[in-house]
Amino acid sequence: xxxxxxxxxxxxxxxxxxxxxxxxxxxxxxxxxTVLEGDEFFVKVRLGHVDTLTESVSRAVxxxxxxxxxxxxxxxxxxxxxxxxxxxxxxxxxARLTEEDPYAGLADASEFSAKRDAEGMGLYFExxxxxxxxxxxxxxxxxxxxxxxxxxRIQNSDGGNFSAATSHRVIANSRGFxxxxxxxxxxxxxxxxxxxxxxxxxxxxxxxxxxMRKLETPEEIGxxxxxxxxxxxxxxxxxxxxxxxVFDRQVARGIMGDIFDAVNGEAxxxxxxxxxxxxxxQVASDLVTVVDDGTMMLEPGLAGxxxxxxxxxxxxxxxxxxxxxxxxxxxxxxxxxxRKLGMKxxxxxxRGLSGAPGIGAGNFYLQPGTQTLRELIGDVQxxxxxxxxxxxxxxxxxxxxxxxATGIWIENGHFAGAVEEITIAGxxxxxxxxxxxVASDLVxxxxxxxxxIRVEGMTIAGS
Numbered sequence: 001x002x003x004x005x006x007x008x009x010x011x012x013x014x015x016x017x018x019x020x021x022x023x024x025x026x027x028x029x030x031x032x033x034t035v036l037e038g039d040e041f042f043v044k045v046r047l048g049h050v051d052t053l054t055e056s057v058s059r060a061v062x063x064x065x066x067x068x069x070x071x072x073x074x075x076x077x078x079x080x081x082x083x084x085x086x087x088x089x090x091x092x093x094x095a096r097l098t099e100e101d102p103y104a105g106l107a108d109a110s111e112f113s114a115k116r117d118a119e120g121m122g123l124y125f126e127x128x129x130x131x132x133x134x135x136x137x138x139x140x141x142x143x144x145x146x147x148x149x150x151x152x153r154i155q156n157s158d159g160g161n162f163s164a165a166t167s168h169r170v171i172a173n174s175r176g177f178x179x180x181x182x183x184x185x186x187x188x189x190x191x192x193x194x195x196x197x198x199x200x201x202x203x204x205x206x207x208x209x210x211x212m213r214k215l216e217t218p219e220e221i222g223x224x225x226x227x228x229x230x231x232x233x234x235x236x237x238x239x240x241x242x243x244x245x246v247f248d249r250q251v252a253r254g255i256m257g258d259i260f261d262a263v264n265g266e267a268x269x270x271x272x273x274x275x276x277x278x279x280x281x282q283v284a285s286d287l288v289t290v291v292d293d294g295t296m297m298l299e300p301g302l303a304g305x306x307x308x309x310x311x312x313x314x315x316x317x318x319x320x321x322x323x324x325x326x327x328x329x330x331x332x333x334x335x336x337x338x339r340k341l342g343m344k345x346x347x348x349x350x351r352g353l354s355g356a357p358g359i360g361a362g363n364f365y366l367q368p369g370t371q372t373l374r375e376l377i378g379d380v381q382x383x384x385x386x387x388x389x390x391x392x393x394x395x396x397x398x399x400x401x402x403x404x405a406t407g408i409w410i411e412n413g414h415f416a417g418a419v420e421e422i423t424i425a426g427x428x429x430x431x432x433x434x435x436x437x438v439a440s441d442l443v444x445x446x447x448x449x450x451x452x453i454r455v456e457g458m459t460i461a462g463s
Contacts, residue, residue: 009168009170009180009182012035012037012168012170012180013170013172013178013180015033015035015061015079015170016033016034016035016061016170016171016172016178017033017172017178019031019033019061019063019084019087019088019172020032020033020172020173020174022084022085022088023063023065023088023091023092023174024174026088026089026092027067027092027096028065028066028067028091028092028095028174029066029067029068030065030066030105030106030173030174030175031063031064031065031066031173031174032063032064032065032106032171032172032173032174032314033061033062033063033064033171033172033173034061034062034169034170034171034172034351034353035059035060035061035062035169035170036058036059036060036061036062036167036168036169036353037058037059037167037168037169038057038058038059038165038166038167038168039055039056039057039058039129039165039166039167040054040055040056040163040164040165041054041055041129041133041136041162041163041164041165042054042055042161042162042163043133043136043137043140043161043162043163044140044159044160044161045137045140045141045144045159045160045161046144046157046158046159046160047144047156047157047159048141048144048145050137051159053133053137055133058077059077059079060075060076060077060353061075061076061077061079061084061087061353062074062075062352062353062354063075063087063088063091064091064354064355064356065091065092065095066095066104066105066106067092067095067096068100069100069101069102069104069105070095070096070097070098070099070100070101070104071095071098071101071104071105071356072091072092072094072095072097072098073091073354073355073356074087074090074091074094074354075087075353075354103336103339103340104336104356105335106173106174106175106313106335107175107313107314107315107335107345108175109175109176111315111344111345112173112175112176112177112314112315113177113179113310113316118180118181118182118308118309120301121181121297121303121307121309122210122297122300122301122302122303123181123182123183123184123210123303123307123308124166124181124182124183124184124210125184125210125211125212125213126184127211127212127213128164128165128166128184128185128186128210128211128212129164129166129184130212131212136162136164137162139162139188139218140159140160140161140162140188141160142160142218142219142222143160143161143162143188143189143190143218143221143222143225144157144159144160144190144192144222145160145218145222146190146218146219146221146222146223146226147160147190147192147221147222147223147225147226147229148192148222148226149222150192150222150223150226150227151194151226151227151230153194153195153196153230153233154192154193154194154195154226154229154230155193155195156192156193156195156200157190157191157192157193158191158192158193158202158204159190159191160188160189160190160218160222161187161188161189161190161206162186162187162188163185163186163187164184164185164186164187165184165185165186166182166183166184166185167182167183168180168181168182168183169181169183171310171312171314173314177314179309179310179314181308181309183210184210184211185208185209185210186208186209186210186211186212186215187206187207187208187209187215188206188207188215188216188218188221189204189205189206189207189221189225190204190205190206190221190222190225191203191204191225192204192222192225192226192229193229194226194229194230194232194233195233196233196234198233198234198235199233201229201230201232201233201235201418202229202232203225203228203229203231203232204225204228204229205221205222205224205225205228206221207220207221207445208305208445208446210302210303210305211302214302228387231408231418232406232418232420233418234417234418235406235417235418235419235420235421236417236418236419236420237419237420237421237422237462237463238384238409238419238422238460238462238463239460239462239463240459240460240461240462240463241459241460241462242457242458242459242460243382243383243384243458243459243460244380244381244382244383244384244410244454244455244456244457244458245383245384245386245424245454245455245458246376246377246380246383246384246385246386246410246452246453246454246455247386247452247453247454247455248385248386248387248407248452249439249441249442249443249449249450249451249452250387250388251386251387251388251389252366252450252451252452252453253448253449253450254389255428255431255450255453256290256364256365256366256448256450256453257361257364257448258394258396258428259284259290259322259323259432260290260292260322260332260361260364261396262274262275262396262428263275263322263328263330263331263332264331264332264337264359265331265332265333265334265337265338265340265341265359266337266358266359267396268331268337268341269337269340269341272396272397273396273397274396274397274398274399274428274429275328278328279328279329279330279331280327280328280329281327281328282326282327282328282433283323283326283327283328283429283432283433284323284326284432284433284435285326285432285433285434285435285436286325286326287325287326287369287435287436287437287438288323288325288326288366288432288435288438289321289323289324289325289366289367290321290322290323290364290365290366290367291319291320291321291322291364291365291367292319292320292322292332292346292348292361292362292363292364293306293307293318293319293320293362293363293365294306294307294308294311294317294318294319294347294348294362294363295307295317295318295319295362296319296362296363298444304362304363304444304447305363305444305446305447306361306362306363306364306447306448307362307363308362310347311334311345311347311348311349311350311357312334312349312350312351312357312358312360313334313335313345313349313351313357315335315345315347315349316347317347317362318346318347318362319362320332320346320347326432326433330346331343331346332346332348332359332361333345333346333348333359334346334348334349334350334357334358334359335349335357336356336357337359347362348360348361348362361447361448362447363444363447363448363449364447364448364449365442365444365448365449365450366438366442366449366450366451366453367438367442368438368439368440368441368442368451369437369438369439369440369451370440371437371438371439371440372439372440372441373439373440373441373452376437376439376452376454377410377413377414377415378413379413379437379454380410380413380454381411381412381413382410382411383409383410384405384407384408384409384410384419384422384424384460385407385408385409385410385415386405386406386407386424387406387407387408388405388406388407389403389404389405389424390403390404390405390406391403391404394428396428398427399427399428399429399430400427400428401424401425401426401427401428401431402423402424402425403423403424403425404421404422404423405419405422405423405424406418406419406420406422407419421462422460422461422462423460423461423462424458424459424460424461425458425459425461426455426457426458426459430457431455431458434455434456434457435453435454435455436454436455436456437453437454438451438452438453438454439451439452439453
């Protein structure tokens with residue numbers, strides 16, 4: 001963010017602190033304020049020419065107030081004195097008119113640390129905004145060019161893109177908590193189109209990091225994108241059958257992520273989860289251990305994408321094992337859902353500016369196994385290596401799973417051509433229990449990760 005646009009940490013802390021004090025003086029029994037300041041840059045280049053270029057700076061503040069067990073929230077991006085005064089008085093008045101909720105309220109004062117910040121955590125790096133716009137555009141050109149030159153069957157492209165963003169959030173409440181953190185993000189990717197006598201296929205690849213020094217080179221990203229597009233050429237349908245599925249780690253990440261949604265405290269107290277009444281019971285193969293860790297460091301001085309000093313309630317982030325050797329160990333809760341479930345918050349509150357906090361993950365992952373991906377595939381006589389799923393056919397109440405899919409057919413432990421226009425189906429409750437192998441290829445490319453997994457007994461609907 002440009003220095004002339006930044007309020008600075010001390011001013012942001014003063015702002016939220018003053019809003020809390022105003023709300024209490026106006027009659028709120030408790031109050032919480034948050035301010036978010038951020039910037040974004042995005043450029044897309046197609047066939048070497050700039051297609052889209054955007055840059056934005058934003059700043060907004062939100063206020064949540066309580067009148068006993070009544071609560072109301074407001075927010076504004078107008079930080080003038082008159083606007084802030086209207087926001088405070090409006091929120092306090094609204095809280096008097098809402099219905100009581102016996103579970104509403106801030107966390108107990110004893111649960112907060114007096115001050116929480118991200119100093120030394122490795123969340124923010126200045127180099128994300130060190131490049132001038134011209135060089136960012138050149139990176140987008142370079143990653144697209146790397147994909148096009150990687151293989152003669154690639155003559156077209158959906159473009160190359162570069163994006164960067166930073167943000168600064170500060171939260172304070174009337175129970176003595178205040179804290180803030182800055183985050184940075186940078187991403188580079190491309191989507192090439194491959195063509196031969198069989199037709200056209202497209203795919204893509206990207207990489208994200210908190211700092212430029214950890215971002216993969218345009219050449220690395222372009223080569224991988226090209227490889228993925230070319231391997232889809234000549235794709236065919238296969239016959240309807242029951243078969244072994246090997247889920248690529250990118251696809252497995254989504255399948256394992258459904259576990260987080262199923263243990264979300266909101267789903268639990270609404271009785272809308274396939275894991276209802278399963279706490280302490282076997283929900284997956286004993287090869288499955290799933291962890292959510294909001295404190296994780298990828299390396300000294302570099303935090304994970306889901307690492308923060310505190311959650312949306314202002315409580316410390318935690319590490320917790322959700323499934324251990326197939327056994328469901330805990331629900332995931334913020335302060336509000338924890339009260340409804342008779343448990344403490346697990347440090348998973350997420351929030352925007354207005355409204356009550358939701359529930360979000362820290363760094364969520366399936367612990368890796370010991371087999372390489374090659375070894376995991378080598379044991380498959382007939383099956384599908386799933387590289388992409390399409391649609392949203394997942395029911396987290398019943399566990400029913402049905403997705404369009406593309407991938408590579410496996411015969412006698414070897415790849416035997418691309419596959420497309422099929423549907424794979426099963427039930428998540430069975431799929432988790434039928435995980436017979438977990439690969440060792442866990443790689444962090446975001447706040448959630450999984451190694452590849454092998455699942456027996458799923459159905460392919462094909463020709």
